Amino acid sequence: MNDIREVEVVVVGAGQAGLAGAYHLRRTGYAPDRDFVVLDHSPGPGGAWQFRWPSLTYGKVHGMHALPGMELTGADPARPSSEVISAYFASYERAFDLRVHRPVDVRAVREGPGGRLLVETSADTWATRALINATGTWDRPFWPRYPGQETFRGRQVHTAHYPGPEAFAGLRVVVVGGGASGTQHLLELAPYAAATTWVTRRPPIFREGPFDEDAGRAAVALVEERVRQGLPPRSVVSVTGLPLNDAVRQGLADGVLDRQPMFDRITPDGVEWNDGRQVPADVILWATGFRPAVDHLAPLRLREPGGGIRVDGTRAVADPRVHLVGYGPSASTIGANRAGRAAVRDIRRLLADPTAPILEPAERAARDERTESAERAAPAESAA
Incomplete structure (x- = not known):
């Protein structure tokens, strides 16, 4: 010692x-x-x-x-x-x-x-x-596990190692995550990528207008109650939702922020849903938090x-x-x-x-x- x-x-x-x-x-x-x-x-x-x-x-x-x-x-x-x-x-x-x-x-x-x-x-x-x-x-970046993940022939990147939008030029990118990082990454890399797909477990909530003090206290109280019970904490933004700023409005209007439900499995060449729908991908970007x-x-x-x-x-x-x-x-x-x-x-x-x-x-x-x-x-x- x-x-x-x-x-x-x-x-x-x-x-x-x-x-x-x-x-x-x-x-x-x-x-x-x-x-x-x-x-x-x-x-x-x-x-x-x-x-x-x-x-x-x-x-x-x-x-x-x-x-x-x-x-x-x-x-x-x-x-x-x-x-x-x-x-x-x-x-x-x-x-x-x-x-x-x-x-x-x-x-x-x-x-x-x-x-x-x-x-x-x-x-x-x-x-x-x-x-x-x-x-x-x-x-402690969080990497979710999905069937077939180890077979994917492309790259998997987490927000913790996000290199910037230029690294995705000409690539087909699936962005996973409905938080602030996920939307920021998607809006930023979309002009460079050949194609983008946005998937989240839950539909994102966009917050219109200013976030007042009472709403902030209520959101923090919900997170606080979880840790008081000994449960893993959730982020405050998961409770408050995302601000609907000009960039987000433009992304919604352009179809960049077209949210899809979470895929069910990963294939060697992309992702797949149980209904048979497939999306080819070169990169899966995990904006799944910490x-x-x-x-x-x-x-x-x-x-x-x-x-x-x-x-x-x-x-x-x-x-x-x-x-x-x-x-x-x-x-x-x-x-x-x-x-x-x-x-x-x-x-x-x-x-x-x-x-x-x-x-x-x-x-x-x-x-x-x-x-x-x-x-x-x-x-x-x-x-x-």
Whole structure:
């Protein structure tokens, strides 16, 4: 085993959720590399954004919410989002002196001596009193399995490795998935491809007009209820539907977004339905989403029979030392910010008095409202 180093809190992941948690630890008096440490396995700043395809420019990004305490200003909308957001995250880490350790792979989190958790990594082993897990989903692309998949003579590509539209020039492409990535890929590659076919398990829901706050809260509540029951989380967009913007309207009018039901099998030369219909394909592009990257938590046995980790707020119900930020209802940029703050509040309380009872959801909501009111009345903190 590597040398064991002790801290109060370990933050795993330096995407939006991890940096939000680290910011709130710093703001409340915790010192980096003394009281807490941030571990990230990526080669550089930017979280999952650094791996996005080059054609996803900053102007095409929907709902990028600034990190707490520092706005993203003056970004060129024509510049790749991977470059813009990676540079922003790098500036943020420097501004708040978060001292992210990278590249560090967290291999396992297990029970340690003295009531601490042992975080085993490719570098050191950390003994910590609390853990903020902010590992997101990018490292676990979901590949559905269909009969005949192994016989397909063409290429199969997942969103995680999408190379940009030029790679599909002159090819027949089947795009699988009804989320934001699926529609963006389809609209982008259609002018290059010889033919496109769009298939989804469920008919897509396009949302007309602005998405108001009440609807947003209702959508998040549905996802939150799943994780509270220990079920695998669904994405918020699966509940809210897709925005009906100008590009989507044009795609519907042109017939590019002509959704077909999910095929029943894959053949060597394409896909096939039970009614005998066949579509030839050179490429199957799986825009089928991701699953939470939480395998390193397996030694703690947090998973419920339903397949997910039961979470109340951000706290793992099975172990109050573990907080999952960017998981389920907080898997959005604004949700990650709020969850990072909430996790730090609970962790501070736990570390101050490990025997104190955990608040019930109603008590937690009332407490958070009082704290947020106080914070709104306080002067804003700047990174300058």
